[in-house]
Amino acid sequence: MDWKPVALSAEPRDQSWYEASARARLAGLLDVDTFQEFIGPEQRQMSPHLPLFALPRAFDDGMIVGRGRLDGRDVLAAAQEGRFMGGAFGEIHGAKLVGLLRAALAVKPAAVLILFDTGGVRLQEANAGETAIAEIMRAITQVRAAGIPVIGLIGGRAGCYGGGGLIAGTCAHLVISEGGRLSVSGPEVIETNKGAEEFDSRDRALVWRTMGGKHRRLLGAADAFVADTIGAFREAALAAIPEAPSFDLATLEAEQARLEARLERFGDTRDATEIWGRLGVNDPAAVPSLTTEGFDALLDSLPEGSHHAR
Amino acid sequence: MMDWRQERTARDARLARARPHADGKVVPAARVVDLLEAILQPGDRVCLEGDNQKQADCLARGLSGCDPARVHDLHMVQSGIVLPEHLDIFEQGIARRLDYSYSGPQGGRIAKMLYGGQIELGAVHTYLELFARYFIDLTPNVALIAGVSADRDGNLYTGPNTEDTPTVVEATAFKNGVVVAQVNEIVDRVPRVDIPGDRVDFVVEADTPFYVEPLFTRDPGAVTETQILMAMMAIKGIYAEYGIRRLNHGIGFGTAAIELLLPTYAERLGLKGQIATHWALNPHPSLIPAIESGWVKQIHCFGSEVGMDKYIRARPDVFFTGSDGSLRSNRAFCQTAGLYACDLFIGSTLQIDLQGHSSTVTTNRVAGFGGAPNMGSDPHGRRHPSDTWMKAGQEAGGTGDPALRRGRKLVVQLVETFGDKLVPAFVERLDALELARKLNLELAPVMVYADDVTHIVTEEGIANLLLCRTLDEREQAIRGVAGYTDVGRGRDHAEVERLRARGIIRRPEDLGIEPLDADRSLLAARSIKDLVQWSGGLYEPPAKFRNW
């Protein structure tokens, strides 16, 4: 087993993505000092709904949008602050992302980067939140149809759940770390509806086997697996831009076929380890404890290539 | 004519009554109740092994299954009240009187039962104090203990969680008592003999392995900037200042932060080899980076910790291990080590008053004492000097010939001025006083007394109580680090500045520490996964700390 020493670096790009605030992720992801925020906190576009519930508001409603450079290339970027209301979509939060995506059609950046960290829609603003999810998904299809890749980055505490999971499904390319999780229904919701025997939400190993970064990468629900550093996400985002598929009927038909084949091949399995075994992994039970290097080596050894679809 | 063999005769009778239920020493789990009803007599003193971690849970269930008409009015003497059965037996009338040390997990229920008069309380002790009384006036008639494995001669392997067992058995077996052990399995040959078979009367192969709670694992992901700042102050302002080589850390996030700062912040201060080399400590996973970085010469443990076995086996130069390779812990010896062979105790508390008395008691929870008052006290019986002990003694001052004064052990309280839900840690009057009144106790349950505590570290600075010469100076020194609590805001500002000029209060900037530098990037490990990586994969965290 390859146990590298723990890196003790103070460099911003060596810091943990998982632990970083949305602003710190953006600052480290993009070229130094290139981020210009739209509708910044000093404009105080805050939630009109939260005061009704005696809940504190955030100046940016937990969504930071703007423009910057990625290795010199012009990009638009949006980052969710997962620690504010669980990163959940509210009216302003969602509207800012919709606006950014619509602006992409005029700005024509090299890519739009979405830094997901969300539990889904904010219950207190459910209607506005759901509407925003739908508008965002539609806007993404329009951005992609205009030839601009939309790249999702998943690795925060809240994961990428609910409406966020749906939005991620419309992205051209997803980058995920081990700590990241991607799904629609969350573990507690599954347990509440189907019982603990079906899914014990307190079994963290089960949650990550089912929804976590390694499984999503192995299953093909995410395209790139990275270490938990801001630098690793930056490199993967850069590498993703030329890889993004064209958004046309051929791509969608290939996606449909891939998903049908996937369901056919794995639909009867009861646990992710069975899927990994069928993918050709020799020791499925050992996958969760592999280091990043070990997991990368495993990916290299598997017969499945990368595919463009999720 | 005196009968000098009454206890011996009684022991023989107990064994004879038990014989039909045993095959030699071995008793099946299904016959536990029969066994206990045979050997126990009403009014017996019984030690039911409720250690800090390990629980003789099969025997506890068995005791709770006894017929109260046959087994009643027992006097329980045990370290820990941890399992529900430990209190059920009082409701059932099986037990009546209790002497113990620690009741954290059952704090709420035991408080209710004490108020309600369902338990006749002897006293709440520290661990070492209770062990001491096992040999004087609380000697058990029957000990119900837990081990990992046994052979058919009763030789026991107690393994990493040896904890209190040798002490309990020593007192019971050598004073005509009966010892019953539950084990996970009966084997032909135990990996090592922790308890010789001639001290063990019966062995029960339990239905499930004995339960151990992970108590000493702290997720580095939860360490806050405030805790890091306080750790920096402790390292620079106390460990470096007094040259602390031999020490004991209480468990908590505050001490975890110190442990995680040794390979980084303390390394940069050039302190490796000069501080934190010899430890009385449970196997804290958060110390792994410091061990791996070469800071630690050796550690003696009170007990073990879930997930640390493989790592400990691979580090026999550091930990106490047996010929079989696994950890050998011993609470009695480690408590003694912490008392006499360490120059510093540091831990957290819930409440401190204006004199410096501290307590973890709240009015509806009785957690007991555990080991902290023992660790956090200055032992007057100490004679050997160390630089730290002498320096602290000099700071404490005194009158008369210096050659007739003692040194002082450092007892440091790490206190965040506000706790959960903005409850202030600094108070004018301890909740412990209210508890004493409600329970009719002569003494309020104080964890560390004012005359033992030497330093208080808060996010506002360090108060050196050794240097205070009057009660008023002491009160202002405490107020001077009590932050924005009512106690802190009630300070005499002019007096606090004078104390600061004398070095009695030191703020971060007085120590050359910039609070804005207290950043999580200083931690040698920022997650449980990092600790696993530091250990080269040897550390196996319990399930609730893993996502794999």
Add this chain to the structure above:
Amino acid sequence: MEKLSFRHTTRTALPGTRASAITGVVASGNLEVLLERNLAPDACHVEIDTAIKGYAEVWAAVVADFVARRQPGGLTITINDGGARPDTVSLRLAQGARLMELP
């Protein structure tokens, strides 16, 4: 929710030319601090929106100490608070002041 407002006069302005900075996150036990350089050089206004009522005196003391120490003249400081402890508040204010001093 409780709204608090403090007006202070400082001896000097906070060094630096940055127009605004933000630090912290609104979450349980945490707070967000927005600093804007938009007042006369000897004025400092602090506006607080907090989820926990009843701590006006503590806020006043924390803010007064921060103003005395850092002399943040010229700044409007607006806070959204999720129930942070006073030491966390002091830390965020200090972090904010440092950001505003950056070139």
